Amino acid sequence: MKYIDSAIVKLTDVSKRYTVENLALHRVSLEVQKGEFIFLTGPSGSGKSTLLKLLFCAERPTEGTIRVDGMDISTLTPSQIPMLRRRVGVIFQDFKLLGRHTVFDNVALSLEVLGLKTSQVEKRVREIVANVGLIGKLEQKAIELSGGEQQRVAIARAVVNRPPIILADEPTGNLDRDRTNEVMELMEELNARGTTIIFATHDEKLFENTHRRVVRLENGRLVK
Numbered sequence: 001m002k003y004i005d006s007a008i009v010k011l012t013d014v015s016k017r018y019t020v021e022n023l024a025l026h027r028v029s030l031e032v033q034k035g036e037f038i039f040l041t042g043p044s045g046s047g048k049s050t051l052l053k054l055l056f057c058a059e060r061p062t063e064g065t066i067r068v069d070g071m072d073i074s075t076l077t078p079s080q081i082p083m084l085r086r087r088v089g090v091i092f093q094d095f096k097l098l099g100r101h102t103v104f105d106n107v108a109l110s111l112e113v114l115g116l117k118t119s120q121v122e123k124r125v126r127e128i129v130a131n132v133g134l135i136g137k138l139e140q141k142a143i144e145l146s147g148g149e150q151q152r153v154a155i156a157r158a159v160v161n162r163p164p165i166i167l168a169d170e171p172t173g174n175l176d177r178d179r180t181n182e183v184m185e186l187m188e189e190l191n192a193r194g195t196t197i198i199f200a201t202h203d204e205k206l207f208e209n210t211h212r213r214v215v216r217l218e219n220g221r222l223v224k
């Protein structure tokens with residue numbers, strides 16, 4: 001009988017060693033199912049960002065295997081990485097926008113590299129920017145926006161090409177409570193449309209009342 005793997009992300013015995021002394025992840029095994037929304041938590045330095053970085057090949061594992069959306073990414077060659085990045089949208093704590101570029105340009109860039117027609121790019125960008133409530137700021141430079149607005153642009157950029165997986169690394173870390181709630185609502189909406197979300201945060205308030213799975217790292221190990 002054929003075994004059908006329903007996990008969209010699967011780490012098996014993954015370790016990451018940055019230096020001889022520092023073992024950032026130690027034999028981590030984790031499965032995330034299609035459509036799941038999980039919180040990844042743990043104290044500072046426990047390996048949350050490292051785990052996410054492995055999932056979009058910003059770092060490579062020292063040991064173990066990683067499957068993402070059907071691809072064995074532990075052995076991806078550099079030329080195959082763009083293919084993975086089209087399937088995985090990433091949102092960072094510090095937004096990582098092109099400050100001097102407009103909201104439109106920041107969001108359009110990830111579609112332009114896919115070779116979409118200008119008219120399609122325009123339509124998709126407008127639609128997604130409207131979704132995050134910033135259509136009135138389309139031509140404003142990213143640097144002229146508030147933190148909460150910048151994070152919404154970063155979310156729009158991450159989701160504009162409709163990736164099946166979103167990785168969020170402390171996306172609310174620089175935001176106040178109201179802006180945090182807005183970001184959480186956007187994440188819930190994305191998940192409701194079927195996007196798998198892995199959300200790293202040490203802010204326990206974000207998941208204290210959740211029915212979602214919470215996965216915890218301590219010193220690079222998954223703890224139950």
Ligand SMILES: Nc1ncnc2c1ncn2[C@@H]1O[C@H](COP(=O)(O)OP(=O)(O)OP(=O)(O)O)[C@@H](O)[C@H]1O
Nearest residue numbers: 018019022024043044045046047048049050051202
């Ligand atoms: N590029 C790197 N080179 C060497 N060591 C690193 C590197 N990146 C992370 N580390 C180390 O790996 C460990 C895990 O770091 P990581 O950034 O994954 O933790 P984190 O859980 O995301 O922490 P935080 O909550 O502060 O963001 C830490 O001990 C850190 O110092």
Ligand SMILES: [Mg+2]
Nearest residue numbers: 048049050169
């Ligand atoms: Mg981190």
